[in-house]
Amino acid sequence: MAECKIKVLKRLVMPDLAKEYVFSEVSLCPRLSEGQEFLVSSTLDKPDGFCDWAWNDIHKFVTVLSRGGNYSEDIFHGWMKNSASMVACCTDGVRPVVFEIKRVAD
Numbered sequence: 001m002a003e004c005k006i007k008v009l010k011r012l013v014m015p016d017l018a019k020e021y022v023f024s025e026v027s028l029c030p031r032l033s034e035g036q037e038f039l040v041s042s043t044l045d046k047p048d049g050f051c052d053w054a055w056n057d058i059h060k061f062v063t064v065l066s067r068g069g070n071y072s073e074d075i076f077h078g079w080m081k082n083s084a085s086m087v088a089c090c091t092d093g094v095r096p097v098v099f100e101i102k103r104v105a106d
Contacts, residue, residue: 001042001066004103005100006039006050007035007037008036010034011033011096011097013026014093031054032097040066044063051097054097054099057091058089065085065086070084071083071085085101087100
């Protein structure tokens, strides 16, 4: 099994959705920063300091990549340029965070 690296690519805010659905003012996710990186060992434990909710959302992608799977072949043919990576985000619809998940070692 391989280790994987998670990199925070982008934090977003959807102001129109926040205005319509959220009681208070919304800012970028305060838990993570763009460029921040986390290493996931082959035991697939959530990295220290990583958001629990985001981990729940992207854990499936980490699992597939760490086990040698990819997102550029078979039903994903033509999707990801790098077969050892995936771009995914947390499911916060008002202030999502986008991640690169990459297999780094076998």
